[in-house]
Amino acid sequence: MxxxxxxxxxxxxxxxxxxxxxxxxxxxxxxxxxxxxxxxxxxxxxxxxxxxxVSRIKDLNYIKKDGPFLAIGALTRHYEVEESELVSKYCPLLSEGMKNVGHPQIRSRGTIGGSIAHADPSAELPCIISALRGEVVIIGPDGERTVPTEEFFLTYLLTSLEPTELVKEIRFPIINENDGSAFVEITRRHGDFALVEVAAVVGLDEDGHFSSVRLAVGGVGPTPVVLEEIEDFLNGKEPKEVVITEAVSSMENYLDPESDLHSSREYRIHLASVLTKKALLTAINRVPKGMVR
Ligand SMILES: Cc1cc2nc3c(=O)[nH]c(=O)nc-3n(C[C@H](O)[C@H](O)[C@H](O)COP(=O)(O)OP(=O)(O)OC[C@H]3O[C@@H](n4cnc5c(N)ncnc54)[C@H](O)[C@@H]3O)c2cc1C
Structure with a gap:
């Protein structure tokens, strides 16, 4: 058509x-x-x-460090984020996640502002920015406003953008160099939207215990879900597999996905549990050696 x-x-x-x-x-x-x-x-x-x-507006294509944030202009294309040295240095979770967005052809045209505004709950960027507790800078006739992610994504394909507003910038909190991070997803074919995806960032304290865990899962409801209960459960505990297995064992208490053409509700919950464990173990392995005791 x-x-x-x-x-x-x-x-x-x-x-x-x-x-x-x-x-x-x-x-x-x-x-x-x-x-x-x-x-x-x-x-x-x-x-x-x-x-x-809006693709001809030049000053909305940039990637820069801005205090504790990596600020990325809305018209920056996926491949530019994927290939950016600044992104791999300050937000490796984002570099890793971008490789899963569609195919190179999609990434050469798609923009990160478009991805955030489209608000597909199975898309990689909404999940990553939710885990990081990032911000979206919106601009309209009344000026600029900065919205935390949890207030930006309202439901399937719906955000808090007014019809007269556009996304100007996305602000990703910089990941501490002593933290480890990981993005994992399951798709039916490479390049598809995720059935379920998980973004994890892990910080350890001087005793080697979890000090700051950030976790979000996508593909399990109308918006990405921040797994706050699991974060709270893990903080202060030892980063052992047995602890993580316990943490993810009651995933059905935190998620309420629907069954659809692609998978049942139960399968999505199972995937969320398996992928959260995998993301956490991978993130722990990526904590610089000197930090793991
Ligand atoms: C075959 C295929 C596979 C794909 N696979 C994936 C995938 O695995 N993961 C994934 O995340 N995405 C995937 N996508 C989508 C792709 O990443 C899109 O590029 C992205 O979702 C939207 O970016 P865009 O710049 O193309 O936005 P557009 O298509 O131009 O716009 C998308 C929506 O956002 C609005 N919009 C765009 N820019 C702004 C702005 N600055 N401010 C306010 N509103 C705005 C538009 O009005 C529209 O509603 C796939 C697409 C295709 C065709």
Whole structure:
């Protein structure tokens, strides 16, 4: 199928884009890389009157260190994040996760702002930024606002973005160099959206006990789920397999996935448990040697 007719607008500055959103917001859709929107338009699941192509706005493509954050402009493409030395140094979890986003062709066009705004609960970026407790910088006619991830993702494909706003920047907390991290997922075929995915960051104290565990799981509900109960259970304990096995044994208490075409509710819970254990053990192994006692 082909999309319904639309008017195509191509601003070259952020100010111009915001003006267009103010004018046409309710009837418009932003397009960045088009990797999610074009299929949606082709299937006529969305029929906007106006398409605002923001991909020519130059000053939204950057990766920079900004205090305790790695700040990434919304129009930065997936492959640029994947290949960035700054990202692999300050947020290796993100470098690892990006390799799982679709295929190289998708990553050469898709943008991280588009991925976050699309809010697919099986996508890698929402899971990673949720585990890290990152922030999304939003801009609109009333100026800028910074939203923590837990307030940004509302449900399947829905965020707290207003129709007149766009994602300007995504802020990933920098991972301490003494911490270990891991991203793991199960897909039916390489490059597919995850059935279930887990992002983990682990810090150990001077006694070698867990001091800061951050964990999120995707593909198990309408938004990524931060596993706070498991984080609290682990903090202060020894990073042993038996402890982790106990921590993940009651996963069904924290998740409420639905059965669908791809897997049953029970299978998703099982995968979440297995993958959380795998992510934690991998993250522990990646803690620099001097920190493990
Ligand atoms: C075959 C295939 C496989 C894929 N596999 C995966 C995968 O495994 N994992 C994964 O995460 N993704 C996957 N994707 C999706 C891909 O990563 C998309 O690139 C990404 O989801 C959206 O980025 P985009 O720039 O292409 O956004 P677009 O398609 O341009 O837009 C997506 C949505 O976000 C909105 N939007 C875009 N930019 C902004 C902005 N700056 N501010 C506000 N709203 C905005 C649009 O209005 C639209 O609603 C796949 C896509 C395809 C076609």
């Amino acid at each position: 082909k999309p319904a007719k639309f008017n195509y607008l191509r601003p070259t500055t952020l100010e111009e884009a915001i003006q267009l959103l103010e004018e046409y917001g309710e009837d418009a859709k932003i397009i960045s890389g088009g990797q999610s929107l074009i299929p949606v338009l082709n299937m006529r699941l969305s029929t906007p009157k106006y398409l605002i192509d």
